[in-house]
Amino acid sequence: MQLAVFVARRLAVLVPTLFFVSVLIFSLQTLLPGDAAIALAGEESDPAAIAGIRAKYHLDQPVVVQYGIWMSKVLRGDLGESLRNRIPVTELLASKLPVTVELAVCSMLIALLIGIPTGVVSAVRRGTAVDVAANAVALSGLSVPHFWLGIMLILLFAVRLGWLPASGYVPPWEDLGRNLTTILLPSIVLGTGVAGVMMRHTRGAMLQTLSADYVRTARAKSVPERLVVLKHALRNALIPVITLGAIEFGRLLSGAVLTEQIFAIPGFGKMLVDGVFNRDYAVVQGVVLVSAGLYVLLNLLADILYFLANPRLRGA
Amino acid sequence: MNDSGAVLAMPAVVEARRPSALRRLVRRPAALIAMAVVAAFVVIALGAPYVAPHDPIKQDFLAVRKAPSDAYRLGTDEVGRDVLSRLIWGARASLLAGVIPVSIALVVSVPLGLLSGCTGGWLDGLIMRITDAMLSIPFLIVAIALAAFLGPSLTNAMIAIGIAALPTFLRLARGTAMAITTEEYVESARSLGCSRVRIAVRHVLPNIVPPLLIQSSLTAAAAIIAEASLSFLGLGQQPPAPSWGSMLNAAQRYLVQAPWMAIYPGLMIFGIVMSLNVLGDALRDALDPKYV
Numbered sequence: 001m002q003l004a005v006f007v008a009r010r011l012a013v014l015v016p017t018l019f020f021v022s023v024l025i026f027s028l029q030t031l032l033p034g035d036a037a038i039a040l041a042g043e044e045s046d047p048a049a050i051a052g053i054r055a056k057y058h059l060d061q062p063v064v065v066q067y068g069i070w071m072s073k074v075l076r077g078d079l080g081e082s083l084r085n086r087i088p089v090t091e092l093l094a095s096k097l098p099v100t101v102e103l104a105v106c107s108m109l110i111a112l113l114i115g116i117p118t119g120v121v122s123a124v125r126r127g128t129a130v131d132v133a134a135n136a137v138a139l140s141g142l143s144v145p146h147f148w149l150g151i152m153l154i155l156l157f158a159v160r161l162g163w164l165p166a167s168g169y170v171p172p173w174e175d176l177g178r179n180l181t182t183i184l185l186p187s188i189v190l191g192t193g194v195a196g197v198m199m200r201h202t203r204g205a206m207l208q209t210l211s212a213d214y215v216r217t218a219r220a221k222s223v224p225e226r227l228v229v230l231k232h233a234l235r236n237a238l239i240p241v242i243t244l245g246a247i248e249f250g251r252l253l254s255g256a257v258l259t260e261q262i263f264a265i266p267g268f269g270k271m272l273v274d275g276v277f278n279r280d281y282a283v284v285q286g287v288v289l290v291s292a293g294l295y296v297l298l299n300l301l302a303d304i305l306y307f308l309a310n311p312r313l314r315g316a
Numbered sequence: 317m318n319d320s321g322a323v324l325a326m327p328a329v330v331e332a333r334r335p336s337a338l339r340r341l342v343r344r345p346a347a348l349i350a351m352a353v354v355a356a357f358v359v360i361a362l363g364a365p366y367v368a369p370h371d372p373i374k375q376d377f378l379a380v381r382k383a384p385s386d387a388y389r390l391g392t393d394e395v396g397r398d399v400l401s402r403l404i405w406g407a408r409a410s411l412l413a414g415v416i417p418v419s420i421a422l423v424v425s426v427p428l429g430l431l432s433g434c435t436g437g438w439l440d441g442l443i444m445r446i447t448d449a450m451l452s453i454p455f456l457i458v459a460i461a462l463a464a465f466l467g468p469s470l471t472n473a474m475i476a477i478g479i480a481a482l483p484t485f486l487r488l489a490r491g492t493a494m495a496i497t498t499e500e501y502v503e504s505a506r507s508l509g510c511s512r513v514r515i516a517v518r519h520v521l522p523n524i525v526p527p528l529l530i531q532s533s534l535t536a537a538a539a540i541i542a543e544a545s546l547s548f549l550g551l552g553q554q555p556p557a558p559s560w561g562s563m564l565n566a567a568q569r570y571l572v573q574a575p576w577m578a579i580y581p582g583l584m585i586f587g588i589v590m591s592l593n594v595l596g597d598a599l600r601d602a603l604d605p606k607y608v
Contacts, residue, residue, distance in 0.1 A: 020449030031465040139597075143590035145541050147548055148564060148582030155571050155578065254454030258545055262568070272457065273549055276464040288461045292453040299452075 006307050010300055021292045022074065025285055026067050032281070040083070040281060079289065080282035082275075089286035092271060097290070099169060100260070100267035103190065104252040106183050108245065110191030111198050116241065118195075119202025123210060124229055134199065141196030146255055150189040150262040157185060167264035186263045190255045194248045201244050205237035212236075239309045246302035250295035337526075340602040347598035353591035361407035370398035372405040373556040381574040391576040394566055399577060402558040403584055409470060409552070409559040410588065413477065413543030414536035420478030421485040421535065422528065429489025429524070430516045434497055444490070450483040459542050463551040470543075470559070473552035477542045481535050488531055492524040526603040533596035537589045544585050560585050 032039040037054040053059070058066050073080070079089035115138075122134035158166035164185055170178040209215060210233050218228045257269035264270075268287060275283030341347050360367055369389070376396035384391045390399040432440040450458070462476035496502060497520060505515050546552035547561030555562060560581040567577035 016445045017448040017452060020446050021452050024446075024449055024453070028461055028465045031462065139590060139593055140586075143537065143586055143593050145544055145582060145585045145589070147545060148578070148585060151564065151568055151571065151578050152582065155575055159571055159575075251454055254456040257456060257460060258548065261549065272460060276460060276549070276551065281465070284461055284464055288453060288457055291457050292449075295454060296452050 003304070003307065007300075007304060010303055014296060014300065018293075018296065021296070022071055022289070023067070025289050025292070026070055028285060028288070029281060030063070039279070074289065079286040082283050083280045084274075084278045084283075089282050092283065093268070093286055093290055096266065096268045096271045099171075099265060100253065100256050100269060102172070103183060103186055103256055103260070103265065103267060104249055106187035107190035107194065107252055107255075108249055110187050111194035111248070112245065114191065114195035115198025116202050116238075119199040119241075120206055120229065120234060120237075122199065122203045123206035126207065134203075138196040138199040141192040141199075144192065146189050146193060147258040147262055149192065150186065150259055153185050153189060154262070167262070169263075169265045169267075182263075182265075186259045186265060189259050189262075190252055193255060194252065197244070197248060198241065202237060202241050205240050206233055209233040209237045239306065242309065243302040243306040246298050246305060250291075250298040253291050253294060337602045341598055344598050344601070346594050347602075350591040350594035350598065353587060354595060357407060357588050357591075358411060360404055361411040364405045364408055368398075368401040368404040370401040372397060372401040372558045374398075381570060381577070383574075384576055390580050391574065393563070393574070393577050394570055399563075399580060402563060403560070403580055406553075406558040406560045406563060406581065407584070409547070409557070410540050410543060410585070412470070412474060413539050414588075414592070416474040417478035417481050417539040417542075418532045418536050420475065421481040422532065424482055425485035425489045426521070426524070426528070429486050430493050430520060432486075433490040433493025434512060434516045434520060436494075440490070443486070447483040447486050447490075450480075451487070455480050455538065456542060456545060459546060460549070460551065463546050468551045468554065470547075470553045470557075473543055473546045476546070477539045480542070481539060484535065485528065485531060488527055489524050492527050493520050496520045496523045530596055530600045530603060533592050533599055537592035537596065540585065540589055540592070 037050050037057070037059050040053050040057065041050045058069050061069070077090055079093070081088055082092060118134045118138070122131045125131050154166045157164045164181055169182050172179040210229075212233075215228060215232050218232045219225075223232070253268065256267060257272055259265070260267045260269040261273050268291070272284060272287040274280070275287060374397065376392070379388065379392050379396040381394060382388055382392040382396075388398050388400070390403065393399055393402070428443060432443045453461075458480040459473070459476045462479055463473050466472040466476060493516075497515075502515060502519050505519055510518075543552055544559070544561030544564070547559040548565045550562070550565065553559030553562050563581040564578060567574070567581070570577055
């Protein structure tokens, strides 16, 4: 199958999914208790202001019409305006998203550096104390609440030892060194959870490939064990792990919400939380919409990577 | 009924080859420890009025941020409340978070999953597209957005987490149901004239329980973290009622003066979530033949 055909088929499936995503996100505002116009007006109780909001957001129209208007604006890249500071939501997103992407990339690097080698060692030494310890560490990474780990790391590295700043963010173009020191602790916090997932999947995939016929053949040919593990087994085991990495990258956005809050990083997650507390519903909807869009795109990317890495699919 | 003979014969054959699921479960020391921790957590949460040494919301401005001592085993918080008592009472919010969202997800996903998996067609397509859409939004972001629009309270947080957990359960129930409907014993039941409802309830339902049980344990763990996260953000349990998440929120401001306020609630969340994850893994090993 050609890559183009494969991508076209996947995109065709994505259209209805994205349609339902948009319906779900639009429906969020119907959950607002009581009159949505009053809820949107917030502390503003002036009837004229409420009437203005009702007209502006077409709340006097049938729900289907409201959805149509909202969707047509979304398709034109108009996600509304922040009620708080009157800045277009797309502009806010454009300024906050790169910060979160940097955090997610650094976290993923940490996760890969910890998760893959640990998974390989754990599989090669299956059943030994090393395997048990690696599994326990992976499960701990999955079970620890990120926001608590963040607080504990601040307590140790910022408060007690004074090695790293407790919070804040410096953009890389202003000062790369300070940027790295501010992003290190949050990246460790987010990376540990994903490292646990990576380790478990690498271990599982390695156990499968290590028992495959071609590995047995390689061993029978007296190929050095190091080459058997790294060249024959790991290369094949990494195919599902790479695709998982793309999906986990999407999940990092979710984890970033609390981590950014704890470390006062002005990213996408903090924007969501601030939107929630300011009752800035357009911001909340915008963040949810973009995170869903990114998640869908990353899933598509994972599928494409899997397609490219797996010759059997290309031959199908 | 004649059709049940074929079904009853299956477990008997499996039984002869493998020890029972419960025996396989209790054979693992990690699973036993995890079960003990979960049981202790439930007992402490339910028996909070009898176990807690102090009133969890009583403020004592003469004992503000006191370090752990004989009077206050785990110290006091920023308004002089006993941290240990708040942890014990806070277990209730976490217990509810572990039980209610999973129950919401199960109550909705089992009938819909059976309907979708057993009937197929356009209804299955529609349910699956909605599920795909819900799965496209990261779990915690769905929960935060729903809690934000519903309004901050523990009940709304539970509903939000339950809705966020729903698509995973639905997909699992539907997928398992679909796989089971192709089994020979279901074919036999169908050829003997059993109705669709009877097949779904008598033959498919009992077989989707094991994967849902495993998922319930893992989701309870995720739900406890989600509740703590929402309470940490101020979207869950409202003050002065205790919750481990809201205790961590307050603790963040006194890391230098009172680190005990931050250490213990996190350890509690970590302990119970780790136990539920170990239990989920052990249940999967015990119930899913693929993992044996």
